[in-house]
Amino acid sequence: IAPGHDAPLDELRSLAAEGRRHIASLQSRYVEETSVRTLRIKHNGMLGYFVEMPAREGERFVRPETDSPFIHRQTMANAVRFTTAELSDLAQRIASAGQEAEARQAALLAELAEAARAEARALQAMAEAIAGIDVLAGLAALAETRDFVRPLMSEAPVFHVEGGRHPVVEAALRARGEPFTGNDCRLGGEGEGHLWLVTGPNMAGKSTFLRQNALIVLLAQMGSFVPARAAEIGIVDRLFSRVGAADDIARGRSTFMVEMVETAAILNQASARSFVILDEIGRGTATFDGLSIAWATVEHLHDTLRARTLFATHYHELTGLTARLPGLRAVSMAVKEWRGTLVFLHEVGPGAADRSYGLQVARLAGLPPPVLRRAGAILKELEAQGGPAAMRRLVEELPLFAFAAAQGGEAPPVDGHPVLARLRALEPDTLSPREAQELIYALVALAREEM
CATH class of the missing domain: 3.40.50.300 (P-loop containing nucleotide triphosphate hydrolases)
Incomplete structure (x- = not known):
């Protein structure tokens, strides 16, 4: 449930989430009302929340004839501890605020559900109308922006x-x-x-x-x-x-x-x-x-x-x-x-x-060149002869390593390959490391041109 809808729920949530701030606010007020600047609100397992002030300042609040909201709880060597009805109430509310907030929210939701149930037909009709408007508005925007x-x-x-x-x-x-x-x-x-x-x-x-x-x-x-x-x-x-x-x-x-x-x-x-x-x-x-x-x-x-x-x-x-x-x-x-x-x-x-x-x-998909050349040779044979009989002959007769040239021609004879011609003309012992490296790059480029 959104904040601002129910004041009691907002207060309970505030107490549960900001209990320390509320205690500090109460302490500031007590300091101002008593003029005891060293007054503090503290907490322990035995007393819970209590007000503590120095003994010399607290003596006047211990006397029965004093008209004071402070209720004496404990006297120590250097300090006196009190409680108040307001502090006890605040401590109790802080302790139970979380559970009370959940219970309050559940009750409000139940009321809302009952109110919605009473208007179920109208709400359903409204939802369908809004959904229809939403679809039509979306289609209209699509038609306008996408040139439909x-x-x-x-x-x-x-x-x-x-x-x-x-x-x-x-x-x-x-x-x-x-x-x-x-x-x-x-x-x-x-x-x-x-x-x-x-x-x-x-x-x-x-x-x-x-x-x-x-x-x-x-x-x-x-x-x-x-x-x-x-x-x-x-x-x-x-x-x-x-x-x-x-x-x-x-x-x-x-x-x-x-x-x-x-x-x-x-x-x-x-x-x-x-x-x-x-x-x-x-x-x-x-x-x-x-x-x-x-x-x-x-x-x-x-x-x-x-x-x-x-x-x-x-x-x-x-x-x-x-x-x-x-x-x-x-x-x-x-x-x-x-x-x-x-x-x-x-x-x-x-x-x-x-x-x-x-x-x-x-x-385009990246099949290896040898596979593509082999596929090209098989395709040519199938297209030239046609039919299942050609398929059987192809399996029996086409050499496994009879690679055709890639893209439109038979593979050139190995003896006449330009890469081999360059290699035969080499004098390896006369090459410097730099010349050998440049030659390798040139041969690779030449081989790629021939593929």
């Missing part, structure tokens, strides 16, 4: 968003002083597909694109403005998401099993009014098994459910379905290669990605 737009809600099964953004990722980038690249998304409507097949390399932004559009649906239907330049959203009956990878050890489910259970829930419950995002269906099993499941899932979503769907995948074979599924559109995340480095543009454009750039992403 009011979506047009309609009965048509469409999802048309211009310059859509992910509000959380955008906030994180803004904190670092970096911009977020907005993207359009048009599902449903005349001449538009209701299912987008999103391809592109890892780290290009496929999952972010899926999530941001799901969040736009959620924000729009809860009455909020949305992070976009413009938006028209047909009412959604359910929002389904199959994104990310995680197992369920407690239930004995592998990552792939969890993925299939969640996919099954979507395919069994979604309707033409639903909004679905699916990320990398089928990646947790054998290549052709996963491709088959993803293929059939796309067909079911397109032909049977007809839900507005964003389907991210690395199975580029699925993009061929656009030729026979009229509501399917292939889009991709734009990337550029610049001086051997992969640059992610985070832009969604029409058409399928030409490849997944897995080796380039692996290089």
Whole structure:
């Protein structure tokens, strides 16, 4: 209970917390009233609190005829000890102040609880109203400060968003002083597909694109403005998401099993009014098994459910379905290669990605160069021959240490390597320590240029 609400409680708290100050205040008053400058209030285990003054000063207060508040307690060789009714009362109150304060506070809280209980309906209605105002004020502030737009809600099964953004990722980038690249998304409507097949390399932004559009649906239907330049959203009956990878050890489910259970829930419950995002269906099993499941899932979503769907995948074979599924559109995340480095543009454009750039992403992640060269050689062989038969031949025929050159070519013959040429031309006995050190740095730089 806050100070100032109840005077008796404040006094008890003050006594409990500042007992010494109250005793000192009483002592000062007694000194002033008696003119005995050496008067002191002391404490011991036998008498408790008592007033002590020199014997020559205290004799006049010991006499019975003296009209004095001091009650004689003890005479000593050089001092006389007294008590007073006021001091006894103060000592008693200090001793019990803590317990009394707790009891007083409990009684006041009980009264408050009873008063609140009598107004429970009104308080609950007020709390709900304040909560609603708080949410709406927060959404309004968000819309104003983050440049959100009011979506047009309609009965048509469409999802048309211009310059859509992910509000959380955008906030994180803004904190670092970096911009977020907005993207359009048009599902449903005349001449538009209701299912987008999103391809592109890892780290290009496929999952972010899926999530941001799901969040736009959620924000729009809860009455909020949305992070976009413009938006028209047909009412959604359910929002389904199959994104990310995680197992369920407690239930004995592998990552792939969890993925299939969640996919099954979507395919069994979604309707033409639903909004679905699916990320990398089928990646947790054998290549052709996963491709088959993803293929059939796309067909079911397109032909049977007809839900507005964003389907991210690395199975580029699925993009061929656009030729026979009229509501399917292939889009991709734009990337550029610049001086051997992969640059992610985070832009969604029409058409399928030409490849997944897995080796380039692996290089960015820091895989060792020998592993990357070996992976490049295997990839070339698989792309050249294709199919499971090629995989078996590759395992049998490709030499374990046949490292290909990094980035676009075969490894140069060892005999012609420029580092070896420099080494052969050396006369080690003629080098000074300084020259030897400079040569080592030069050879290291040359070797790095050749990688």
